[in-house]
Amino acid sequence: MNLEGVHIRGVGAVSSAGWSAGDLLRIVREGNPLPAVNCARPGDERTWPCPVRLVPPPPPDKTARHPRMRRSSAITRYSVAAALGALADAGHDPAAPPRGLGILFVMMNGCVNYTGRFFNEVLQNPAQASPLIFPETVFNAPASHIASFLGIDGVVSTLVGSPNTIVEALDTAAFWIRSGIVEECLIIAAEECDWLSAEALTYYHPKLIATEGAGALLLSAKSAGPQVREVIGPLCYTSWDERAALLPDLAAQTRAKLTGDAILIDDRCGIDRIDRAEQAAWSGAQWQAVRSPKLILGESMGASSALQLVLGTLEARDTRQPVVVSMPGANTAAYACVITP
Numbered sequence: 001m002n003l004e005g006v007h008i009r010g011v012g013a014v015s016s017a018g019w020s021a022g023d024l025l026r027i028v029r030e031g032n033p034l035p036a037v038n039c040a041r042p043g044d045e046r047t048w049p050c051p052v053r054l055v056p057p058p059p060p061d062k063t064a065r066h067p068r069m070r071r072s073s074a075i076t077r078y079s080v081a082a083a084l085g086a087l088a089d090a091g092h093d094p095a096a097p098p099r100g101l102g103i104l105f106v107m108m109n110g111c112v113n114y115t116g117r118f119f120n121e122v123l124q125n126p127a128q129a130s131p132l133i134f135p136e137t138v139f140n141a142p143a144s145h146i147a148s149f150l151g152i153d154g155v156v157s158t159l160v161g162s163p164n165t166i167v168e169a170l171d172t173a174a175f176w177i178r179s180g181i182v183e184e185c186l187i188i189a190a191e192e193c194d195w196l197s198a199e200a201l202t203y204y205h206p207k208l209i210a211t212e213g214a215g216a217l218l219l220s221a222k223s224a225g226p227q228v229r230e231v232i233g234p235l236c237y238t239s240w241d242e243r244a245a246l247l248p249d250l251a252a253q254t255r256a257k258l259t260g261d262a263i264l265i266d267d268r269c270g271i272d273r274i275d276r277a278e279q280a281a282w283s284g285a286q287w288q289a290v291r292s293p294k295l296i297l298g299e300s301m302g303a304s305s306a307l308q309l310v311l312g313t314l315e316a317r318d319t320r321q322p323v324v325v326s327m328p329g330a331n332t333a334a335y336a337c338v339i340t341p
Contacts, residue, residue: 001170002171006220007225010086011089011124011212011215011309011313012081012087013082014081014082015300015303015307016056017034017213024280024310033296034298037054038050041199045182074109076117078212078213079105079304083103083188085216087186090223092258093214094150100153100154102186104157104158104187105146105158105170106160106302107142108163108191108302109187109302110139113192163330170187170228187219190214191211193212201299205273210299210300226317227339233250233333233334235249237334243329244277248280250281250326254326255284255285255339262284262323263289263316263319265324265326267328268294269292269299293308322341
């Protein structure tokens with residue numbers, strides 16, 4: 001994977017910590033898990049707890065005004081705010097984005113709220129299912145809304161996969177930039193919380209807490225900024241036993257790229273059965289600091305690796321130290337990377 005010469009020019013984030021990347025950095029550094037609320041199941045009551053950590057209501061300046069925003073779901077609103085944050089962080093006027101800007105959108109579950117609403121109508125009365133809702137159920141809907149909102153004239157595409165699929169988006173964006181397809185590229189990964197995905201997490205472990213949000217990175221070869229210097233992976237697996245066997249090699253290859261102190265941003269969620277292999281793999285090194293955003297925010301599924309990379313970029317900027325980001329994934333492949341200031 002060749003990311004040479006491509007810089008992270010700007011970052012933005014929306015999470016249960018708040019509506020900015022600064023909120024994300026501050027809350028994760030404080031290290032106190034955010035409060036959770038019970039996720040309501042429409043029309044029925046479950047017999048077990050299902051806690052979630054939701055994005056707080058937006059402040060007035062984060063409320064996007066555009067005709068498309070009237071019908072868009074939460075995943076689009078989070079993504080637009082994160083994208084605008086990344087553009088502003090890079091010094092662009094969000095009201096007049098640069099020419100030649102492309103978008104790569106990454107998601108896992110997709111537009112689950114409108115999908116649930118549409119198919120609920122189908123089940124109740126197929127003849128009355130609203131065609132106005134259906135376009136909001138497709139995977140490319142958020143990317144389409146963002147492109148329209150910003151007036152994008154570059155390439156727009158969506159990748160669907162595991163949370164760490166954003167690493168493949170980094171590779172694709174770097175190829176687009178080097179090939180002259182786009183001048184700069186916004187990579188956005190997002191997730192919206194709904195009762196079904198939150199409840200599904202509790203089947204993996206009853207203590208998993210679902211959350212939501214979006215992370216955005218603006219990649220460019222035109223100016224300085226933190227860089228993803230090294231990417232280790234994909235190390236592919238088909239079971240958690242294979243995953244556990246691969247993670248020590250992932251950690252060893254990554255540590256071999258370091259020449260001094262570094263910060264680790266890991267994927268731990270606070271549940272021993274899930275964290276054990278990753279904890280063991282990275283425990284052989286001394287770290288300047290260890291950040292575990294999932295312990296604070298919850299499991300954001302499709303947005304989780306993006307929020308790790310946003311956090312890593314901010315830490316590298318602020319501390320002027322390398323940051324290792326561990327993205328072991330959940331079902332297909334493990335990655336790690338080193339972000340340098």
